Amino acid sequence: MTRIVNSGMGDGGGRMSDAGEPAIDLERVGRSFDGRSILKDVNLRIGRGELFGLLGPSGSGKSTLIKLIAGIDKPEGGRIRVLGRQVPSLALLSNIGYMAQSDALYGELSAKENLQFFGAMFKLPGARLAERLEAALSTVGLSSDAGKPVARFSGGMKRRLSLAIALLHEPELLILDEPTVGIDPVLRVSIWSSLLALRERGTTILLTTHVMDEADRCDRIGLIREGTLTAVGSPAELKAESGASTIEEAFIRLGGEKR
Amino acid sequence: MRVRALTLRICRQFIRDKRTLALLFVAPLFILTLVYFIFGGSGSPPKIGAVGLPNAIVSGLEASADVVDYGSWDEALEDLRGQDLDAVLALRSGKPALLLEGSDPSRSRAVLLAVSALQRQSASQALQPEISYLHGKAGMSSFDSFGPVMIGFFSFFFVFLLAGVAFLRERTTGTMERLLATPIRRQEVVLGYLCGFGVFALAQAALIACFAVYVLGMYMTGSIWLILLVNLLLTLTALTLGTLLSAFAGSEFQIIQFVPIVIVPQAFFSGLFPLDGMSPWLHKLTYLMPLYYGGDALRGIMIRGEGFGGIAADIAVLVVFSLSFAALNVVALRKQRAI
Ligand SMILES: Nc1ncnc2c1ncn2[C@@H]1O[C@H](COP(=O)(O)OP(=O)(O)OP(=O)(O)O)[C@@H](O)[C@H]1O
Ligand SMILES: [Mg+2]
Numbered sequence: 006m007t008r009i010v011n012s013g014m015g016d017g018g019g020r021m022s023d024a025g026e027p028a029i030d031l032e033r034v035g036r037s038f039d040g041r042s043i044l045k046d047v048n049l050r051i052g053r054g055e056l057f058g059l060l061g062p063s064g065s066g067k068s069t070l071i072k073l074i075a076g077i078d079k080p081e082g083g084r085i086r087v088l089g090r091q092v093p094s095l096a097l098l099s100n101i102g103y104m105a106q107s108d109a110l111y112g113e114l115s116a117k118e119n120l121q122f123f124g125a126m127f128k129l130p131g132a133r134l135a136e137r138l139e140a141a142l143s144t145v146g147l148s149s150d151a152g153k154p155v156a157r158f159s160g161g162m163k164r165r166l167s168l169a170i171a172l173l174h175e176p177e178l179l180i181l182d183e184p185t186v187g188i189d190p191v192l193r194v195s196i197w198s199s200l201l202a203l204r205e206r207g208t209t210i211l212l213t214t215h216v217m218d219e220a221d222r223c224d225r226i227g228l229i230r231e232g233t234l235t236a237v238g239s240p241a242e243l244k245a246e247s248g249a250s251t252i253e254e255a256f257i258r259l260g261g262e263k264r
Numbered sequence: 265m266r267v268r269a270l271t272l273r274i275c276r277q278f279i280r281d282k283r284t285l286a287l288l289f290v291a292p293l294f295i296l297t298l299v300y301f302i303f304g305g306s307g308s309p310p311k312i313g314a315v316g317l318p319n320a321i322v323s324g325l326e327a328s329a330d331v332v333d334y335g336s337w338d339e340a341l342e343d344l345r346g347q348d349l350d351a352v353l354a355l356r357s358g359k360p361a362l363l364l365e366g367s368d369p370s371r372s373r374a375v376l377l378a379v380s381a382l383q384r385q386s387a388s389q390a391l392q393p394e395i396s397y398l399h400g401k402a403g404m405s406s407f408d409s410f411g412p413v414m415i416g417f418f419s420f421f422f423v424f425l426l427a428g429v430a431f432l433r434e435r436t437t438g439t440m441e442r443l444l445a446t447p448i449r450r451q452e453v454v455l456g457y458l459c460g461f462g463v464f465a466l467a468q469a470a471l472i473a474c475f476a477v478y479v480l481g482m483y484m485t486g487s488i489w490l491i492l493l494v495n496l497l498l499t500l501t502a503l504t505l506g507t508l509l510s511a512f513a514g515s516e517f518q519i520i521q522f523v524p525i526v527i528v529p530q531a532f533f534s535g536l537f538p539l540d541g542m543s544p545w546l547h548k549l550t551y552l553m554p555l556y557y558g559g560d561a562l563r564g565i566m567i568r569g570e571g572f573g574g575i576a577a578d579i580a581v582l583v584v585f586s587l588s589f590a591a592l593n594v595v596a597l598r599k600q601r602a603i
Contacts, residue, residue, distance in 0.1 A: 077441055077445050077600075094603065096447070099446075109439040109442035110439070111273065113276065113277040118276065122270075122273050125265055126266055126268070126446035246371040
């Protein structure tokens with residue numbers, strides 16, 4: 006499935022609107038640590054404007070896969086193309102918003118200063134930065150805490166700030182590693198509606214989650230187990246395939262048996 | 265723009281970390297002051313026991329030593345054993361005999377100096393050489409002599425530690441990975457670090473140098489600007505070396521482990537201690553030690569008043585060190601991100 010990419014935003018290196026190619030295209034991707042194979046032969050295509058959820062037990066390799074796609078880590082084998090470009094590529098990084106599983110923030114700086122710093126990394130000009138800063142902060146509900154040093158933030162506030170940083174430069178592709186962990190239900194609803202709104206505007210979103218109702222809201226989900234993609238499809242398809250009534254059941258049934 | 269933002273960020277982080285700031289700025293001054301009080305004076309005059317010496321000799325000795333009269337050799341020996349005396353001078357069967365306590369070479373030297381001064385006094389005036397100094401001055405303390413090297417050493421040591429730990433912490437807290445998920449270039453990262461820390465390194469160098477010269481009155485004939493230049497280059501070398509080595513450390517503790525391997529040998533080879541007696545092949549090791557060049561240049565400026573021409577070679581080597589460490593840093597960041 007492909008959605009029409011919202012182009013003409015004129016940021017950084019310009020939107021890469023080669024809409025013909027999928028947003029993410031993995032071919033036989035593998036990665037191992039210390040001789041232990043963590044990802045095996047992963048093939049995956051994610052269309053433009055798709056909201057794709059990656060599900061799998063802890064330690065199954067979700068974060069590893071996400072880092073490969075974000076261009077932070079290098080695969081041992083296979084081919085990764087993102088937004089029509091071979092990974093790794095510096096130009097590509099300006100079009101990706103990445104949120105790591107563990108918050109990587111500068112504790113001595115305030116939320117606003119953190120955002121300003123990352124804004125500068127993406128070369129956002131002053132006026133746009135100011136405007137985006139406000140928008141990103143209000144999306145995650147941190148506007149009133151913007152001046153506080155991050156070291157004094159709660160866990161959930163840090164998580165939200167990490168998300169704000171990923172959203173800051175309005176990237177074409179959002180890669181979010183467990184974005185809603187530690188965020189209260191009310192905020193989670195509002196963050197999800199922001200994500201859905203972004204998707205409506207053509208942003209491709211790849212996220213990992215352990216929360217089943219979040220998985221249910223994705224266009225498609227991929228189940229990963231011990232480094233292998235065991236099933237990919239829309240929530241409805243996966244439920245039908247496994248004969249389960251909830252995604253949770255499908256997850257448990259499809260997780261292990263296949264292959 | 266990115267380099268500027270990175271520089272600004274490092275400065276902000278630094279300024280808000282009061283304790284580290286204190287370590288960088290107060291600790292060197294504290295140690296330098298201690299060193300000044302320990303080595304700054306010319307030391308107390310040696311204490312010499314005199315046994316049956318003529319008055320003329322005793323008063324001659326008193327010019328440069330504390331002289332205590334003893335009735336018998338055995339009494340004096342007793343006190344020498346008890347370390348109340350540094351030496352005993354006696355006339356034994358018509359000839360003067362000097363017995364030194366001998367456990368502290370610097371005290372022994374002071375005694376010998378006093379005794380030889382005595383010999384000079386008795387020689388004819390016509391043979392007395394007129395003494396003047398090409399560099400330095402009479403009564404220059406050891407603090408004046410190795411002070412310049414200490415200035416360089418402090419700049420090097422503290423910046424090495426701080427930069428190493430700061431860079432490492434970026435890696436262990438994941439902020440480095442996060443930073444490298446943005447389109448920043450690896451050389452921009454290294455350059456940003458150089459600038460951010462450079463600001464503080466320069467401020468530290470200026471503070472240490474000014475404190476040593478204007479407050480402690482360290483002997484200084486050259487240009488303070490040259491001192492700052494050398495110090496800055498030295499700290500840039502320390503910075504790039506520290507960040508480079510932090511790539512091979514997994515924790516703050518492992519950074520500390522570099523101190524005995526990287527810093528301490530440099531102190532030995534930096535000119536704080538004379539190396540002439542060392543075997544020649546070992547002596548060649550000095551050429552690998554950035555601190556040697558820094559110390560050499562700082563000494564040249566402060567004691568011999570050398571201008572830029574005199575220290576150009578040292579400066580060139582320091583620049584080469586910094587540049588190559590910085591380049592290696594850029595390469596080492598490949599470990600974090602392939603591009
Ligand atoms: N840098 C690394 N060095 C060695 N092993 C690693 C490294 N990173 C990940 N692993 C291993 O890879 C496997 C997958 O880790 P990964 O972080 O991708 O799991 P995950 O699916 O994200 O789990 P979780 O849901 O808990 O976040 C784990 O067994 C982990 O031990
Ligand atoms: Mg993970």
